[in-house]
Amino acid sequence: MTSFFIYKAILVVVVFGIMLLAAMYSTYLERKVAAFIQDRVGPNRAGPFGILQPLADGIKMFMKEEIIPEVANKTLFIVGPCIAMLTAIMAGVVIPWGGELVINGVPYVLQIIDFDFGLLYVFGVVSLGVYGIMIGGWASNNKFSLFGAIRASAQMISYEIAMGLSIIALIMMTGTLSLREIVEFQAGGTGGTWNFWNVVYQPLGFLLFLVCAFAECNRTPFDLPESETELVGGYHTEYSSMKLGFYLFAEYINMFISSAVISTLYFGGTNFPFMNDLGLSQNAITILGTLAFFIKIGFFVFFYMWIRWTLPRFRYDQLMYLGWRVLIPLAIANVAITGLVMILTDRV
Amino acid sequence: MKSLTGKAKVLDNPKMTFLERIYLPAIIGGITITLRHLFKRKTTIRYPEQKRTFSPVWRGMHVLKRDDNGAERCTACGLCAVACPAEAITMTAAERKPGEEKLYREEKYAATYEINMLRCIFCGLCEEACPKEAIFLTDRLVSTDYARDGFIYGKDKLVESVDNRVDVSKRQSPKVLEFKKIKHLRHNR
Numbered sequence: 001m002t003s004f005f006i007y008k009a010i011l012v013v014v015v016f017g018i019m020l021l022a023a024m025y026s027t028y029l030e031r032k033v034a035a036f037i038q039d040r041v042g043p044n045r046a047g048p049f050g051i052l053q054p055l056a057d058g059i060k061m062f063m064k065e066e067i068i069p070e071v072a073n074k075t076l077f078i079v080g081p082c083i084a085m086l087t088a089i090m091a092g093v094v095i096p097w098g099g100e101l102v103i104n105g106v107p108y109v110l111q112i113i114d115f116d117f118g119l120l121y122v123f124g125v126v127s128l129g130v131y132g133i134m135i136g137g138w139a140s141n142n143k144f145s146l147f148g149a150i151r152a153s154a155q156m157i158s159y160e161i162a163m164g165l166s167i168i169a170l171i172m173m174t175g176t177l178s179l180r181e182i183v184e185f186q187a188g189g190t191g192g193t194w195n196f197w198n199v200v201y202q203p204l205g206f207l208l209f210l211v212c213a214f215a216e217c218n219r220t221p222f223d224l225p226e227s228e229t230e231l232v233g234g235y236h237t238e239y240s241s242m243k244l245g246f247y248l249f250a251e252y253i254n255m256f257i258s259s260a261v262i263s264t265l266y267f268g269g270t271n272f273p274f275m276n277d278l279g280l281s282q283n284a285i286t287i288l289g290t291l292a293f294f295i296k297i298g299f300f301v302f303f304y305m306w307i308r309w310t311l312p313r314f315r316y317d318q319l320m321y322l323g324w325r326v327l328i329p330l331a332i333a334n335v336a337i338t339g340l341v342m343i344l345t346d347r348v
Numbered sequence: 349m350k351s352l353t354g355k356a357k358v359l360d361n362p363k364m365t366f367l368e369r370i371y372l373p374a375i376i377g378g379i380t381i382t383l384r385h386l387f388k389r390k391t392t393i394r395y396p397e398q399k400r401t402f403s404p405v406w407r408g409m410h411v412l413k414r415d416d417n418g419a420e421r422c423t424a425c426g427l428c429a430v431a432c433p434a435e436a437i438t439m440t441a442a443e444r445k446p447g448e449e450k451l452y453r454e455e456k457y458a459a460t461y462e463i464n465m466l467r468c469i470f471c472g473l474c475e476e477a478c479p480k481e482a483i484f485l486t487d488r489l490v491s492t493d494y495a496r497d498g499f500i501y502g503k504d505k506l507v508e509s510v511d512n513r514v515d516v517s518k519r520q521s522p523k524v525l526e527f528k529k530i531k532h533l534r535h536n537r
Contacts, residue, residue, distance in 0.1 A: 033386075036385070036386045036390075037382045037385050037386055038385070039385055039388055039389075039390055039391050039392075040390060040391075040392050041390050041392045041394070306379060306383070309382060310375075310378045310379050310381075310382045
């Protein structure tokens with residue numbers, strides 16, 4: 001029993017560390033990708049190729065003066081970034097980071113908890129994340145912050161519906177809400193039969209989910225809550241020092257988590273092609289699978305940045321139009337088509 | 349009605365086709381463009397390590413030259429100050445005392461010589477006006493400062509040191525020197 005707790009504790013610490021590290025280096029990657037797309041070189045002063053830049057940024061964030069506005073609600077002002085950070089990190093619990101690792105005959109699953117309703121948990125936690133933004137924007141007692149917060153909550157609510165609906169088609173196919181079972185459903189090349197990644201069966205669902213994920217993470221072209229050209233800084237206008245750092249960090253962790261969820265749901269998670277046909281041992285497959293998973297996550301994190309430096313921001317009415325009058329009908333149609341195909345092919 | 353200039357264009361807002369309305373082809377076109385830029389050669393110069401070469405005719409910070417013996421060439425005639433269109437140059441003259449022949453070439457010299465680098469437009473007219481070949485514009489940069497006072501360069505910054513001569517041959521090429529010898533041109537008198 002104690003060994004079980006030790007293994008879980010180690011896993012929690014490692015996942016926590018990886019997420020923070022990923023968020024740190026996402027900021028570096030963001031600046032590098034931005035620079036490269038604009039034909040610049042980006043940060044290159046701190047360490048070779050500037051790889052110590054996140055460290056320098058972190059130190060800067062800690063050293064900055066902490067300013068809490070006189071008129072702000074002090075408690076909520078502090079609670080806001082904490083909630084944003086907490087909910088961002090909590091979602092990492094159910095992500096299946098890898099398969100089974102057998103050490104001394106004891107199998108260790110590289111996943112902190114395998115809920116039966118893992119997908120619902122992710123959705124619940126992610127939608128709680130808007131409270132961090134909402135509370136922060138409200139507590140600042142500043143018009144721009146409040147505008148940002150209101151935009152964020154309206155945007156989140158609108159896009160969560162389409163996101164949930166696009167997932168329903170996937171759940172109908174797989175028949176489970178457990179993320180691990182969804183991953184196993186996509187295992188490639190098991191005993192001669194091919195299970196393709198879900199993106200092959202659900203291309204429209206994937207597209208809808210991707211667009212909604214962009215909106216949920218407040219990333220360009222849906223970054224209206226913090227549109228600096230209109231709202232100074234949006235919901236974090238009044239924030240300074242590490243509280244601002246927490247908001248920025250939460251955004252990057254959200255990006256990382258949503259990339260992980262996208263890879264899990266639609267791109268096979270820890271599966272990679274020919275994984276069971278190469279004659280590798282169980283542990284080797286697990287390690288390679290985790291590696292493949294992180295490559296997929298890395299690609300999607302890069303994709304977020306790639307889109308950010310390609311597309312301009314939507315107007316607010318365009319955002320609402322897209323959410324309510326395009327994505328939701330499409331998601332419902334996707335559910336209907338999936339059901340129809342399942343009945344016709346007797347896969348119910 | 350036909351417009352008088354014939355330049356007016358009739359615009360019809362054509363309805364977007366289905367492919368245009370779903371945006372996806374346009375987005376894919378956009379991300380391929382940004383992807384191509386990702387691998388393009390970067391135009392940035394990493395400044396302190398790498399420096400752009402100046403054009404051969406670049407006029408930068410001034411220098412007050414010394415002659416071969418190390419004596420200052422400037423005789424404080426004031427022609428450069430008169431020539432200066434921005435009125436950036438001021439100077440006070442003083443008489444050379446016996447024993448100072450090593451320091452100053454002529455009997456009169458500039459006790460103070462100041463150029464306000466914020467006024468200067470780097471036109472090079474002072475250089476052309478100088479009858480003593482004393483002032484030249486070099487390929488050095490005027491560095492930044494926090495206050496305006498710092499941009500008024502005195503003799504401490506302008507006069508070249510005896511053992512560390514400033515090279516002006518980049519613009520004073522043999523061809524230019526040859527041209528300067530043609531004394532019947534009014535320009536060179």
